[in-house]
Amino acid sequence: MMDLTSKYLGLNLKNPIVIGSCSLTSNVSEIKKLEKHGAGAVVLKSIFEEEILMDAENQLQEAKENSFIYDKYSETLDYIDIHVKEANLNAYIQLIKGAKKEVLIPVIASINCVSSAEWTSFAKRIEEAGADALELNISLNPTDMEIRDFETTIKEIIQKVLKTVNIPVAVKINNSFTHMARTILDLSETGIAGLVLFNRAYTPDIDINTMEAVQGRSFSSPENFVESMRWIALLSDQVNCSMAASSGIHTSEAIIKQILAGADVVQLVSVLYEKGAEQINILLNELEKWMTEKGFSSLKQFKGKASSKNVGNPAVFERIQFMKHYAGIN
Numbered sequence: 001m002m003d004l005t006s007k008y009l010g011l012n013l014k015n016p017i018v019i020g021s022c023s024l025t026s027n028v029s030e031i032k033k034l035e036k037h038g039a040g041a042v043v044l045k046s047i048f049e050e051e052i053l054m055d056a057e058n059q060l061q062e063a064k065e066n067s068f069i070y071d072k073y074s075e076t077l078d079y080i081d082i083h084v085k086e087a088n089l090n091a092y093i094q095l096i097k098g099a100k101k102e103v104l105i106p107v108i109a110s111i112n113c114v115s116s117a118e119w120t121s122f123a124k125r126i127e128e129a130g131a132d133a134l135e136l137n138i139s140l141n142p143t144d145m146e147i148r149d150f151e152t153t154i155k156e157i158i159q160k161v162l163k164t165v166n167i168p169v170a171v172k173i174n175n176s177f178t179h180m181a182r183t184i185l186d187l188s189e190t191g192i193a194g195l196v197l198f199n200r201a202y203t204p205d206i207d208i209n210t211m212e213a214v215q216g217r218s219f220s221s222p223e224n225f226v227e228s229m230r231w232i233a234l235l236s237d238q239v240n241c242s243m244a245a246s247s248g249i250h251t252s253e254a255i256i257k258q259i260l261a262g263a264d265v266v267q268l269v270s271v272l273y274e275k276g277a278e279q280i281n282i283l284l285n286e287l288e289k290w291m292t293e294k295g296f297s298s299l300k301q302f303k304g305k306a307s308s309k310n311v312g313n314p315a316v317f318e319r320i321q322f323m324k325h326y327a328g329i330n
């Protein structure tokens with residue numbers, strides 16, 4: 001019997017496949033389906049700091065356009081503001097409670113945030129609703145000229161949330177930092193239970209017919225997994241928390257590589273949109289088949305076997321220049 005169990009954020013998972021935050025995890029029946037097809041855990045669709053505010057803003061705008069309400073009962077605006085926020089937040093709390101009632105796998109809530117303001121008290125309600133852990137998708141925008149120090153902002157958010165909740169907190173980051181290795185190591189020392197590398201950044205494109213800017217691909221490509229694999233291989237032996245690999249994991253080969261690099265779990269999203277929840281079982285079977293071929297009976301036996309500390313040539317992960325490689329190409 002193969003042992004696919006893995007510990008992530010202090011939680012015991014039956015296997016290392018975690019469904020990443022997305023609309024597939026935004027309702028209980030889908031979550032049940034993901035569990036049925038073998039998911040080890042789910043990260044719920046994020047509740048967005050902006051989303052809550054924007055909903056309230058829209059309703060406020062409508063009320064303002066209706067001058068009767070606006071002029072005569074301007075206090076209504078305060079009511080709508082609070083009410084709309086409450087409706088959104090309650091729906092999220094119900095999602096957590098519903099999922100916890102219906103599935104046995106760990107349910108990780110998710111908040112997409114950019115500041116340590118308003119929303120942090122909501123983390124307590126998430127905990128009280130029964131979430132097994134909380135993932136913070138800290139989406140600071142690298143094009144934002146106002147923020148001078150992303151790392152400090154992230155640490156402020158973490159500190160505030162860790163003061164608020166006792167459940168494990170994971171932090172999902174983007175792949176754009178001035179000094180990635182240092183940032184990852186520092187964040188791992190803040191008291192968080194895990195790091196998720198990386199969130200997939202929105203990609204723009206240009207339509208050459210209309211010559212307009214358009215949205216690029218929403219889904220990742222299978223080759224994108226290499227980016228997180230590199231940092232996980234380099235740092236999994238040194239960080240003081242769990243590591244989840246995310247972005248571009250579409251195949252069992254990518255899952256195996258991430259575990260060999262030292263990841264505790266992998267998060268899947270795009271592949272499930274493209275191929276359906278059935279893919280989870282297919283990937284798990286392929287993982288087991290590879291383990292059998294290699295003579296492994298548990299993940300622990302090969303986790304980190306190809307981390308930078310354990311490979312003969314760590315420079316493969318460290319090198320950023322291609323000079324020598326290209327020099328050999330005729």
Ligand SMILES: Cc1cc2nc3c(=O)[nH]c(=O)nc-3n(C[C@H](O)[C@H](O)[C@H](O)COP(=O)(O)O)c2cc1C
Pocket residue numbers: 020021022023045046047110112137172198199200218219220221246247248249267268269270271
């Ligand atoms: C349709 C869609 C919705 C997503 N929604 C969220 C979200 O609410 N919160 C979040 O942290 N990430 C969200 N993501 C990002 C995914 O969780 C994941 O990090 C990203 O897609 C990379 O993984 P993949 O290559 O397996 O798709 C979303 C991705 C997709 C494609």
